[in-house]
Amino acid sequence: QSALTQEASVSGTVGQKVTLSCTGNSNNIGSYAVGWYQQISHGAPKTVMFGNSLPSGIPDRFSGSKSGTTASLTISGLQPEDEADYYCSTWDYSLSVQVFGGGTKLTVL
Amino acid sequence: QLQLQESGPGLVKPSETLSLTCTVTGGSISSSGYYWGWIRQPPGKGLEWIGSIYYSESTYYNPSLKSRVTISVDTSKNQFSLRLSSVTAADTAVYYCARHISNVVTSPPLYWGQGTLVTVSS
Numbered sequence: 188q189s190a191l192t193q194e195a196s197v198s199g200t201v202g203q204k205v206t207l208s209c210t211g212n213s214n215n216i217g218s219y220a221v222g223w224y225q226q227i228s229h230g231a232p233k234t235v236m237f238g239n240s241l242p243s244g245i246p247d248r249f250s251g252s253k254s255g256t257t258a259s260l261t262i263s264g265l266q267p268e269d270e271a272d273y274y275c276s277t278w279d280y281s282l283s284v285q286v287f288g289g290g291t292k293l294t295v296l
Numbered sequence: 297q298l299q300l301q302e303s304g305p306g307l308v309k310p311s312e313t314l315s316l317t318c319t320v321t322g323g324s325i326s327s328s329g330y331y332w333g334w335i336r337q338p339p340g341k342g343l344e345w346i347g348s349i350y351y352s353e354s355t356y357y358n359p360s361l362k363s364r365v366t367i368s369v370d371t372s373k374n375q376f377s378l379r380l381s382s383v384t385a386a387d388t389a390v391y392y393c394a395r396h397i398s399n400v401v402t403s404p405p406l407y408w409g410q411g412t413l414v415t416v417s418s
Contacts, residue, residue, distance in 0.1 A: 189342065219402050220397075220402075220403065220404060221404065222397075222404025222405060222406075224343075224405075224408075230410075230411075231392060231408050231409065231410045231411050232343070232392070232405075232408050233408065234404070234405060234406050234407070234408070237397050237403075237404045237406065242406060274342065274343055276343070276345070276404055276405075277402075277404065278401070278402035278403075280402075282359070283356070283359060284345055284358050284359065284360075285333075285335075285345035285348075285401075285402075285404070285405075286345070287342055287343040287344065287345065288342070289342050290342050290343075
């Protein structure tokens with residue numbers, strides 16, 4: 188069981204806005220920046236958001252936010268190439284580890 | 297453009313030691329102030345952080361693996377390495393090397409290698 192909880196699956200149509208969530212507690216999300224990673228067809232993960240900052244080269248339709256112990260990744264204007272598994276992670280100071288969520292499979296209908 | 301590339305044996309026998317190297321290009325491990333780490337993903341499963349290192353000064357390991365893990369840096373080759381001892385089938389995974397966003401271990405990974413599959417089998 189992962190320390191961070193993500194939806195198992197989310198789907199949306201092209202052009203739609205979708206939000207993925209990542210829920211933790213005060214030891215992790217409540218205290219540290221969250222990273223979001225896109226993994227397409229079991230390839231290498233790519234960081235698409237850290238905190239609410241966009242890495243270079245990532246489209247600005249991706250945005251991140253956090254409220255208390257829940258972080259969110261929003262994709263505005265969903266594109267077919269956004270179909271992927273998405274993972275979140277952050278540091279957990281009680282466990283002293285970088286913890287990951289179980290991942291969300293995003294399907295673009 | 298920073299790039300990371302894992303290398304090492306794709307097959308390791310049970311009870312032996314898994315050794316992987318991550319070669320960094322497009323940036324220097326020694327001159328930049330970042331943590332460098334290893335993350336793995338068993339087939340069909342999620343991601344697990346193994347540990348991270350800052351130069352050769354500071355290392356952090358996942359407590360669940362700490363007794364078996366060593367991460368080290370070779371600044372002359374611009375590489376960092378992972379050694380995992382006493383491996384079992386449960387250690388079969390794709391192993392990724394990564395660079396953190398900053399010089400604090402609590403920061404998320406930003407750059408990732410392409411990953412290398414290591415299978416533990418006799």
